[in-house]
Amino acid sequence: QVQLVESGGGSVRSGGSLRLSCTTHRLPTSTYTLAWFRQAPGKEREGVAAISRGGSTTYADSVKGRFTVPQVNAENMLYLKMNNLKPADTGMYFCAAGSPWWSQALRRASYNYWGQGTRVTVSS
Numbered sequence: 001q002v003q004l005v006e007s008g009g010g011s012v013r014s015g016g017s018l019r020l021s022c023t024t025h026r027l028p029t030s031t032y033t034l035a036w037f038r039q040a041p042g043k044e045r046e047g048v049a050a051i052s053r054g055g056s057t058t059y060a061d062s063v064k065g066r067f068t069v070p071q072v073n074a075e076n077m078l079y080l081k082m083n084n085l086k087p088a089d090t091g092m093y094f095c096a097a098g099s100p101w102w103s104q105a106l107r108r109a110s111y112n113y114w115g116q117g118t119r120v121t122v123s124s
Contacts, residue, residue, distance in 0.1 A: 002026045002113050004095050009118030016085050016122070022078035022095030022115060032099040034078040035111060036069070038120075040091035047106025048093070049080060058105050062088075085122045092117040 008020040022034070035050035049059045051069045059067060068081045078095050094117045100110030 002028075002097075004097060004113055004115035006093065006095050006115045006118040009093060009120045011121040011123065012085055014086055014122055014124045017081070017083045018085065018120060020080040020082070020093055020095075020118060020120075022080075024076045024078070024095075024097060024113075027076065027097055027113065030099065031097050031113075033097070033102075033105055033110075035096045035098075035105060036078070036080045037094045037096055037108060038089075038091045039094070039117075040088075043091075045094070045108050047108065050100075050105035051078070052102065052105075056102065058102070060106060082120075085120075087122050087124050090120060090122050093120055 003025040005023045033052045036048040037045050038048050039045040049069045051057045057069050066084045070079050095115045096111035097113040098111035104110045
């Protein structure tokens with residue numbers, strides 16, 4: 001049974017930082033890409049960042065320069081370092097796993113495995 005578990009969410013003031021973690025379990029070895037998505041109340045789930053097994057990363061324009069997916073040695077781990085958080089970053093953050101074409105790495109339909117999410121709240 002595949003399982004993805006997020007942690008690290010919480011409440012932070014505008015301008016603050018958080019570090020999210022995702023631990024994956026029983027992923028097929030052929031899985032190539034891990035990604036972060038987020039969803040605010042009443043809005044569609046949107047891609048935030050993705051990293052491939054080869055170390056390529058891509059970010060949504062809204063988070064470029066503020067969020068980073070670090071390179072790690074453990075293939076079953078995914079992190080998201082969020083700096084200079086803004087109220088617009090508030091929402092549920094999900095990790096996802098799949099093997100998308102790279103140009104589709106921030107599209108929800110590209111992923112077949114999902115975590116349950118961790119909540120991030122940024123207050124002004």
